[in-house]
Each structure stands twice: as structure tokens, then as C-alpha cells.
Amino acid sequence: MHLAEGVLSAPVLAGAAALAAASVAFGLRRLGEAQLPMAALLGASFFVASTIHVPVGVGSVHLILNGLAGLMLGWAVFPVFFVALLLQAALFSFGGFTVLGANLLIMALPAVTAHYLLRRLVRPAADGTPPPRQRLLVAGAACGIVGIGGAAALASLALVLSGGHLFTELISLLVLAHLPVFVVDALISAATVALLARMLPAALAAVRA
Amino acid sequence: MTLLPSALLPLATAAALLLAATTAQAHGLAVVAQHEADAVTGLARYTDQTPAAGIYVAVTPEDSDTPLAEGTTGADGRFRLPIPPGGPYWAVVEGEEGHRAETLAVQLPAAAGGNGEATAEALRLVREDIARLEQQIRLRDIIGGIGYIVGIAGIAAWFAARRRG
Numbered sequence: 001m002h003l004a005e006g007v008l009s010a011p012v013l014a015g016a017a018a019l020a021a022a023s024v025a026f027g028l029r030r031l032g033e034a035q036l037p038m039a040a041l042l043g044a045s046f047f048v049a050s051t052i053h054v055p056v057g058v059g060s061v062h063l064i065l066n067g068l069a070g071l072m073l074g075w076a077v078f079p080v081f082f083v084a085l086l087l088q089a090a091l092f093s094f095g096g097f098t099v100l101g102a103n104l105l106i107m108a109l110p111a112v113t114a115h116y117l118l119r120r121l122v123r124p125a126a127d128g129t130p131p132p133r134q135r136l137l138v139a140g141a142a143c144g145i146v147g148i149g150g151a152a153a154l155a156s157l158a159l160v161l162s163g164g165h166l167f168t169e170l171i172s173l174l175v176l177a178h179l180p181v182f183v184v185d186a187l188i189s190a191a192t193v194a195l196l197a198r199m200l201p202a203a204l205a206a207v208r209a
Numbered sequence: 210m211t212l213l214p215s216a217l218l219p220l221a222t223a224a225a226l227l228l229a230a231t232t233a234q235a236h237g238l239a240v241v242a243q244h245e246a247d248a249v250t251g252l253a254r255y256t257d258q259t260p261a262a263g264i265y266v267a268v269t270p271e272d273s274d275t276p277l278a279e280g281t282t283g284a285d286g287r288f289r290l291p292i293p294p295g296g297p298y299w300a301v302v303e304g305e306e307g308h309r310a311e312t313l314a315v316q317l318p319a320a321a322g323g324n325g326e327a328t329a330e331a332l333r334l335v336r337e338d339i340a341r342l343e344q345q346i347r348l349r350d351i352i353g354g355i356g357y358i359v360g361i362a363g364i365a366a367w368f369a370a371r372r373r374g
Contacts (some may be wrong), residue, residue, distance in 0.1 A: 033369040040362030
């Protein structure tokens with residue numbers, strides 16, 4: 001879901017870059033010292049995830065995990081994803097430098113949405129008891145759905161605003177093509193959240209209000 | 210029993226669409242192209258090395274975006290667009306999800322003798338191999354990227370500690 005160079009129109013690129021820059025600045029101020037190791041870990045996961053292609057059917061999919069990172073980090077995903085996307089563009093030519101702002105919004109906005117929608121589900125109760133396992137699994141799966149679905153919707157929006165060759169058929173295909181990513185991302189996120197609750201409840205307790 | 214097949218049909222359709230759609234996944238798109246005697250030939254692949262089949266391809270002159278020839282890639286991701294002599298030309302491919310890649314179509318020297326087509330074919334294969342090696346995601350790049358992230362987190366931690374102290 002990295003949009004390539006030369007696809008989006010100049011006003012869309014400029015608007016996205018400005019919005020993304022403001023969000024990164026805001027996210028940096030929300031990134032607390034205690035969150036740093038978790039931010040680096042999730043940033044590294046996000047960076048590596050899209051380089052590992054898992055064959056599904058005749059094609060292959062890769063994890064994105066933006067919803068999971070968003071749930072844990074909130075607004076701090078903006079600087080984290082900025083670094084990861086910058087490295088992906090520099091090392092693997094995924095996306096590109098001029099579309100960095102647009103790609104950042106596409107990945108990070110749904111992640112922040114996932115944070116605000118789902119954080120209540122995963123935080124332990126006041127007395128420290130973790131939430132029931134079922135609720136954790138639901139929250140994890142919802143991370144995948146909100147993260148990938150939102151990213152697909154935003155990518156479509158950016159393409160529609162720019163106009164182009166294949167863009168009308170593309171919108172329906174985009175969502176359809178991401179169904180396997182939906183499933184895989186939701187499963188991995190659900191498993192991760194459930195595991196964290198059992199092995200490292202402090203990580204979920206730290207999900208910021 | 211008649212209910213069963215009617216319920217299965219949408220499911221099967223969805224599964225078939227899904228299989229068809231997964232051929233174009235969320236990867237980068239890359240293209241290699243060369244200008245032969247009477248055509249621009251090339252190969253479009255996604256970064257996981259699956260061929261980019263049936264996507265839009267165009268040949269444009271160096272100084273304009275107006276295509277001189279347009280077409281689609283074959284099932285193996287290859288294309289061949291007839292083009293008048295001249296150049297230099299650029300090959301542009303546009304895939305789904307806003308994937309786009311372009312490259313200069315390198316002019317192949319005209320082969321002497323009767324085996325021109327065989328020479329061109331050999332050069333094509335070599336260029337495709339080189340492109341494949343260039344596009345490969347390498348473990349050392351992934352590890353290098355993780356190193357960058359650790360370093361940046363370290364810098365951030367240093368700043369945070371300084372602010373506190």
C-alpha cells in the first residue's frame with residue numbers, strides 16, 4: 001500500500017506533506033520517555049513486516065501491523081512510522097520521498113483511530129486484573145481491520161483526488177486485494193495482544209489515556 | 210439440497226476473486242526495458258519477483274509525457290511495443306494500488322550477421338537478471354534498517370535523559 005512516485009497530483013502531495021509534518025511534530029511531543037523502547041520495537045516490526053512476503057494462493061501478502069502499533073502508541077505512531085517509511089523508501093524503494101507525507105498519513109491515521117477506538121478494551125482494570133481473553137482477541141483483530149481498512153480507504157481517496165489511468169477500477173480492487181492482509185494482520189494482532197496481556201501486562205497498562 | 214449450491218456460489222466467487230486479486234499485492238513495482246530495432250521490449254515485476262501481468266504500459270519520448278505507444282503486459286509481465294526509430298525513449302508501467310515505475314529504454318546495438326534476434330534475446334535475459342538482483346530485498350538492508358531504528362531510539366533516549374537531568 002505504498003503509493004509510488006508520480007501517481008498523486010501536486011496539490012494532494014503538498015497537502016498530505018503539510019498534514020503529515022504537523023502530525024509528526026504533535027506525535028513527537030506525545031512520545032514519552034517510558035514509551036521509547038516500545039516505540040522503537042513497534043517501528044522495527046513495521047519496517048521489517050513489509051519485507052517478508054508470505055505466499056497466499058497464487059500471490060503473496062505481507063503484514064503491515066499498523067493498527068497494532070497505533071493501539072500501543074497513539075499519536076506517537078507518526079514519528080515512528082515516519083522513520084520506518086523513510087528507511088523503506090531509502091533501502092527498498094518502497095514508495096518514495098515525495099510521497100512520504102501521503103504514505104505516512106495512509107498508514108498512521110488509521111493507526112491513531114485504532115488507538116482511540118480500542119484502547120478501552122485492552123487496559124487492565126483499576127485493581128490490575130487483565131481484561132477477559134475474548135475481549136483482548138476482539139481488540140487485536142479489530143486493530144488489523146481498522147488499520148488495513150483505513151489505510152486502503154485513505155489510499156483510494158488520495159488516488160481519486162489525483163485522477164489517473166486505472167483509478168476507477170482500482171478502488172474496489174484495492175479493498176478486495178487486501179482481504180488476505182486483513183485476515184493475517186487481524187490474526188497476528190489478536191495473538192500479540194492476548195500474549196502481551198498474559199506475559200507482559202505492564203505493556204498494556206501503559207497504553208496512554 | 211438445492212439450497213447448498215446457491216449458498217456456495219457467492220463463496221466460490223469471492224474465493225476466486227480473492228485468488229485473482231492476490232496476484233497484485235502491496236509491493237513495489239519495477240520495470241526493465243530496452244529499445245531494440247523496431248520496438249521497446251521489457252519486463253515489469255513486483256518486488257517479490259512475481260510478474261506484473263496485464264497492467265498498463267506506455268512508451269514516451271524523453272521530453273514529454275505523451276505516450277507514443279500504449280499496451281498491457283502479458284501474463285509473464287513482458288511487453289513489446291512497436292516504436293519508430295529514434296529515442297531515447299522511456300518505458301512507464303502503471304499497476305494497481307497506485308504502483309508506478311519508469312525506466313529509460315536502453316538502446317541495444319544492432320547485431321551484425323543473421324542472428325540479430327538471438328543476440329537481442331540474450332541481452333534481454335541478462336538485463337532482466339541484473340534487474341532482478343538489483344530489486345532483491347537483501348537481509349543486510351533489513352538489518353541495517355533495524356540498526357538505524359535502534360540508533361534513532363538511542364538518540365531520542367539520550368535527549369530525554371538530558372532533559373530530565
